Amino acid sequence: NAGVTQTPKFQVLKTGQSMTLQCAQDMNHEYMSWYRQDPGMGLRLIHYSVGAGITDQGEVPNGYNVSRSTTEDFPLRLLSAAPSQTSVYFCASSQGGPQFFGPGTRLTVL
Amino acid sequence: QQQVKQSPQSLIVQKGGISIINCAYENTAFDYFPWYQQFPGKGPALLIAIRPDVSEKKEGRFTISFNKSAKQFSLHIMDSQPGDSATYFCAASKGAAGNKLTFGGGTRVLVKP
Helix, strand or coil, X not given: CCCEEEECCEEEECCCCCEEEEEEEXXXXXXXXXXXXXXXXXXXXXXXXXXXXXXXXXXXXXCEEECCCCCCECCEEECCCXXXXXXXXXXXXXXXXXXXXXXXXXXXXX | CCCEEEECCEEEEECCCCEEEEEEECCCCCCXXXXXXXXXXXXXXEEEEECXXXXXXXXXXXXXXXXXXXXXXXXXXXXXCXXXXXXXXXXXXXXCCXXXXXXXXXXXXXXXC
């Protein structure tokens, strides 16, 4: 099992550009989530999904969209990137137990 | 407003010493309290977790102490090793274990040989 995979590992965007961060898991987990990690603030929940076709907002959802068309994939979309979205993004999955995190995507918005 | 407050932000401990990290929470609905360990360039990994019906849980050199009345919990790393050098996060959630985690700000631990 590859576990939770994320692509790309690094990305640089210009303000106003859009992009999609990819997340996939091969553990057949129902629950998937996206967090952003900023220095001194820990990880903050952006969006989560409790199953295919079901998504909901977390603590910091503004500027991000998600969809869950399959159990395996949970992409995060930045519609119009802003410098405040410079962060490390982590995807996680679980099945009623502890969350397993991916390796992260480091995003810089200039 | 951070619902889970973690301290200290960083600490240095000698090999063989004890590392202690403290967390305090506000939401009394929280019923699952995990600790995550993160190495540079990696995602967080679950280290140990506790529920409020017990006051202490030990796994190897790692122990969680939980004080429900004070709304505080702590991680003790006994006999700290250089390989324990990492960032540690406390977290909390309610309902299903591990869902919708609220994290503390993190503690960077450096174990000197």
